[in-house]
Amino acid sequence: ETGVTQSPTHLIKTRGQQVTLRCSSQSGHNTVSWYQQALGQGPQFIFQYYREEENGRGNFPPRFSGLQFPNYSSELNVNALELDDSALYLCASSPQGVDGYTFGSGTRLTVV
């Protein structure tokens, strides 16, 4: 098993810019979810993709968008970055129908 790989590990962006974060799911996992973890908080669900379709979304504005590709890798895009978007972004994958996700190590985004 290769696990869940996220890139980049860290990045710094300026308010108003756009960012793309990437995730390679664990082999055989067709469901991917993204979470935002602010400092000192629990992760908050952003959205989930199953077979390239979004099938669940948390309380995040439309400037948070995503894609899942045929190989089940995924992207998280955030437009018009705000200071409050500074957080650890976690990708998690799972086979459909199985309880419990495998998480990546995350991307630490700092917006200045």
Next chain:
Amino acid sequence: GDSVTQMEGPVTLSEEAFLTINCTYTATGYPSLFWYVQYPGEGLQLLLKATKADDKGSNKGFEATYRKETTSFHLEKGSVQVSDSAVYFCALSEEKGAQKLVFGQGTRLTINP
């Protein structure tokens, strides 16, 4: 909506002490329950899970029992080690099968030698 409430931290114990981290939940259906652990600078690792009432999840000496009557899923370990120092998150998934996770706020645990 569904929610998870954890014991507030930080928690500091001596090595070989008994650990309990309390977790209670609110859910409309029959959720699955999880404990995740996060080591410094890393993502979350699944520690244990339970998918129905009275199930006991266990791993690496940690245990938690799904108590529907008290809506609780407390994490316990009989003898902690310095290497158990981490942040622990209780979570639920609203329905069976790869649904979104709702997390508690996390409990930071520090074990002193």
